[in-house]
Amino acid sequence: MDGPDSPDAPDGLVVGVDSGGSGLRIALADAATGTVLGSRTSREPVRTGPGGISAAHFLEQVLPAVRALREPFGARPVLAAAVGAAGMATLGDELRAGLPGALAEAWGVRRLALAADAVTAYAGALGQRPGAVVAGGTGMVALGTDLVTWRRADGWGHLLGDCGGGAWIGRAGLEAAMRAHDGRRGGSAALLDRAEKRFGPVAGLPGLLYPRTDRPAVLASFAPEVGHCAPEDPVAADILVRAGAHVAEAAEAVYPAGPGAAVALTGGLFGMGEPLLAPLRAALEELLPHARTTAPEGDPLAGAVALASALATGTLRLPVDATLLRLFGEAAPPERPSGRKPVS
Structure with missing residues (x-):
């Protein structure tokens, strides 16, 4: 797999989102290096409803912000996105159901990670090494x-x-x-x-x-x-x-x-x-x-960007988990038939 320093590393963009109780932070970054190219902040927290965190309200805030951030970069594609959200583990069903299709339609993104905010905090603080x-x-x-x-x-x-x-x-x-x-x-x-x-x-x-x-x-x-x-x-x-x-x-x-x-x-x-x-x-x-x-290397938004960059470059090492860190699209691991062991 191509790492960020490979001559074949992808020439595209990634999106990282940090959603918490104080609002939303959104960053656009270079896919190969993870260098942030622009960011936006919304002080309005994403609402919750009967289905958990509202996918519609999330998209109302994120899609226009990313559209504005992408304007200076022409036709460079969004290769991957990562969203870290407070409550994802227990209130993220609507996001997991709605965001993969909506973001694929809006940006053509084919690799998506939806993570609990603790995971993006981890990735921002320690990267992809063992620790706490x-x-x-x-x-x-x-x-x-x-x-x-x-x-x-x-x-x-x-x-x-x-x-x-x-x-x-x-x-x-x-x-x-x-x-x-x-x-x-x-x-x-x-x-x-x-x-x-x-x-x-x-x-x-x-x-x-x-x-x-x-x-x-x-x-x-x-x-x-x-x-x-x-x-x-x-x-x-x-x-x-x-x-x-x-x-x-x-x-x-x-x-x-x-x-x-x-x-x-x-x-x-x-x-x-x-x-x-x-x-x-x-x-x-x-x-x-x-x-x-x-000392932490970065904050949860930096962690979301790092996750998205790792998806784009095929270098993700953090463990996938059904509620803490779930992958969609081309990044998703193949599903195994229920009740059967994988072939070794």
Whole structure:
């Protein structure tokens, strides 16, 4: 197969898309090198409906953006595309049913990857090497691979998991504020003060918070306040120690067998800095003493572009998975007859 440096590498374009809770990011890149040639951003998240993530709303935003991005490049074809979407694993049925045909018709694209956002975060952070990536923002999910299979930990949402993520930290901080308000043990006067400056009297928090559909984002908005208080407030500091332990435990759960694989942290959560990173590093050193911690090479949009470029050049090494990373068109592996072993 032709790699990106081969003289026979394809002369075309690829499209990468990163779809999340804050909107859409779209990039057009050179197929052979993965060099981004232009990008567009939409602040409107793709809607969800009875069929999951809306393919129609996705296409309404992506098709005009890619049309505009392609104009300066004449007739250069789109050889491959990769879409990473939050919720793809559990809410992606409509995208998987509708996008392959729609994108083939619109662009003539014959190789398509639809991936969970954790996969594009992985590809952006570590490329196509074995390791573990923790993606932290409002939520938290860890993904690891030995290049044969994927392992996932957490990412179960703010009610069932996302332990150590932004919503988890914010909720723990607000609980400490409520304890201080009540005079119970474990309260933090510093966090109570910051909560009331941000939200008003804390007795009104249940009425403000519980009816909202964006409750995880509201909880996560308080996480930076916990970080600000942590250097002087032992309750806030302990919350971040526990958050760091949760993140490290998720990384440990997905880390591939054998020492020396890389671990990367990606996402806005880790912009909190040393109040979170110091206890997290300590927890990682305890649980994964032989791991190599590395800075992420790129973000999830870079990961989507890298996946699309790998499809175009026939160099994809990351494992295919029915829900995490699924391929369509010429890139799709041949289906095997049900109940029969493949011929060796």
